[in-house]
Amino acid sequence: VDFQHPERACYIFGPENGTLSEATLKRCEHVLKIPVSLPLNLAATVNVVLYDRMLKMRRPDLRPGGNNPRTTR
Template sequence: MKGYFGIGAEGISKPMNMGALMRTAHAFGASFFYSVDADVKVTDMYASDTSKAYENMPYYNWDSIEDMALPRGCQLVGIELTDDAVELPEFKHPRAAAYVLGRELGNLSPEMMAKCHHIVKIPTKFCINVSLAGALVMYDRMVSMGAYANRPIMPGGPQKMTISK
């Protein structure tokens, strides 16, 4: 795969969720991890980060949106369940991206959404756990960016099954 990505969360408050998201980012090959306005002691998240991601990729802990310093050319992609967001299966991931997820008990702030180049939603009936949402986004990026060959399609569609009586 060409390009790079980072992933993080705004206003996250549960250290186990933050550690799980960081561990998952490490597993999917993220270039960096970050938090903005996190209400978590950084050392508390390490309990759920059994991969020790913080020793293997940069972690940025920004106090505010104004403090964010993404690499030049990196597009910020907000993950939020809004009516006008692009559904994840239809989204073309930028080559250089930083994905941002919202807090556990709320949404991305209006200020963060205004800073985003794209707003994408996972097509679910309601919000899901932040670390699970991050995993789905990173998996979709990996598959859609060409890390694997396309899945084979059966010519003519699936065969009809005949049920004997």
């Protein structure tokens, strides 16, 4: 995927049974669609987008096993 996530972003995900309203879409700078043959549920969609963001932002502290202060004891 060629999408470059902005450093500061707010992600709005649509409902599982529909789409975002036209008014909401007009306020968005980017609209992402994940090309899949079967629909993804909301949790799976959020995981795909945020995992892609983490990899592309190259934040090793947010990777599993990374030195994330929120998870380190």
